[in-house]
Amino acid sequence: MTSEKRKNVFILDDTLYERRNAKKVELAATVYDHAQHKFTRGFRLLTLGWSDGTTFLPVTSALLSSEKRQNVVRSADPVDGRTLAGKRRKQAQTKSPKVVLELLDQAIACGNQADYVLFDSWFCSPSALIDISKKDLAVIAMAKKTSKVHYLYGGKAVSAKEIYQTHRKRRGRSRYLLSVGAAVQKDGETLPVKLVFVRNRSKRKDYLILVTTDLTLSEEEVIQIYGKRWAIEGFFKVSKSYLNLAKNNRELSYDAACAHVAILFTQYLLLAVEQRQDADPRTFGELFFLCCDELQDLTFANAFLLIIQLFQKMVAEENLLTADQLETFLAKFLEACHFLTQKVKK
Numbered sequence: 001m002t003s004e005k006r007k008n009v010f011i012l013d014d015t016l017y018e019r020r021n022a023k024k025v026e027l028a029a030t031v032y033d034h035a036q037h038k039f040t041r042g043f044r045l046l047t048l049g050w051s052d053g054t055t056f057l058p059v060t061s062a063l064l065s066s067e068k069r070q071n072v073v074r075s076a077d078p079v080d081g082r083t084l085a086g087k088r089r090k091q092a093q094t095k096s097p098k099v100v101l102e103l104l105d106q107a108i109a110c111g112n113q114a115d116y117v118l119f120d121s122w123f124c125s126p127s128a129l130i131d132i133s134k135k136d137l138a139v140i141a142m143a144k145k146t147s148k149v150h151y152l153y154g155g156k157a158v159s160a161k162e163i164y165q166t167h168r169k170r171r172g173r174s175r176y177l178l179s180v181g182a183a184v185q186k187d188g189e190t191l192p193v194k195l196v197f198v199r200n201r202s203k204r205k206d207y208l209i210l211v212t213t214d215l216t217l218s219e220e221e222v223i224q225i226y227g228k229r230w231a232i233e234g235f236f237k238v239s240k241s242y243l244n245l246a247k248n249n250r251e252l253s254y255d256a257a258c259a260h261v262a263i264l265f266t267q268y269l270l271l272a273v274e275q276r277q278d279a280d281p282r283t284f285g286e287l288f289f290l291c292c293d294e295l296q297d298l299t300f301a302n303a304f305l306l307i308i309q310l311f312q313k314m315v316a317e318e319n320l321l322t323a324d325q326l327e328t329f330l331a332k333f334l335e336a337c338h339f340l341t342q343k344v345k346k
Contacts, residue, residue, distance in 0.1 A: 007053070008052050009116045009117070010049070010059075010116070010137070011048070011117075011228070012048055012100055012118070013233070014044045015047070015236045015240075016031065017043040018041070018246055019041055020040050020042065022041060024252050025257075026076060027063075030073070042246070045061055045062075046062045048100075051228050055276045059107045060106045061261055072093075097125070097128055100128065104117070108135070114137070116138045117137050120142045120229070121142040121144045124141040126149065126184035128141075129141070129211070139212060140217075147159045151182040151193070153183075164207065175198070175219070175220060179197070179219045191213060192213075194217070194222070196222050210226055238268065245261075245264060
């Protein structure tokens with residue numbers, strides 16, 4: 001579980017922090033609920049987490065209101081902008097792409113390390129790919145299937161749909177349909193990327209697009225690493241269903257809402273550590289190492305010999321076979337085992 005070959009990742013996503021009937025909650029805004037496909041009141045909880053594929057840990061977050069004043073239900077209380085409370089309120093009314101970069105800076109400053117940054121199509125844009133790459137972090141994200149986002153391919157600016165339509169797809173049960181190299185461009189800056197088109201399991205005739213800035217990864221590795229992004233969806237499910245995200249907080253202060261999120265993150269961290277200890281056999285302590293030594297000392301040949309000796313003992317005690325019959329049976333058994341071994345090697 002702690003192998004150096006395991007790829008650690010940062011995962012970015014947001015979820016609804018709902019305060020539906022709160023008209024006096026500080027900085028509460030009209031936000032869109034992607035699950036219910038309707039507008040409601042509350043915040044967007046933008047979360048940055050860390051995962052190694054087994055354990056997910058929430059690292060930092062931001063309760064986002066709205067940068068548009070007409071969408072804010074109640075404006076922020078007057079607070080000194082130099083204080084942490086003032087900076088937090090200013091961040092809440094900042095556009096999410098900029099907040100994403102701030103959260104990454106916070107995580108890196110605290111000593112968190114990861115190889116890749118994962119996020120879905122909601123945050124995927126050429127500017128986001130370029131800005132995150134400047135922090136020496138590779139990106140694997142779900143690209144948008146839209147004609148508004150263009151990639152440099154073949155000397156032209158074309159959409160991902162156009163690239164997909166002009167290429168022949170892989171047949172059979174391949175894990176991906178198409179893989180091409182392209183580039184994204186923003187404000188005169190160009191960044192090479194790889195586009196991997198994957199079949200949509202929900203709709204067999206549809207496809208999904210993964211984009212990565214690490215050109216050394218194979219298509220299978222891109223798909224496998226991006227699969228780790230699902231860990232944050234499990235975190236949101238636990239936070240809402242079991243830790244009562246937003247349900248246990250009825251305060252009107254924005255600071256109280258941020259404190260509620262911090263306490264919930266701490267609760268989840270304790271649960272994640274406990275789950276990790278149950279999943280990692282090394283937490284058994286000395287018993288684990290004794291078992292490893294025992295398994296290492298017991299070779300396959302010795303184990304096979306023990307099985308034969310046990311079989312001889314059982315037959316002798318039950319008087320099922322005579323000595324000659326037992327020897328004939330064991331000779332045929334060993335001959336059959338040798339034949340199967342040679343067949344497997346071929």
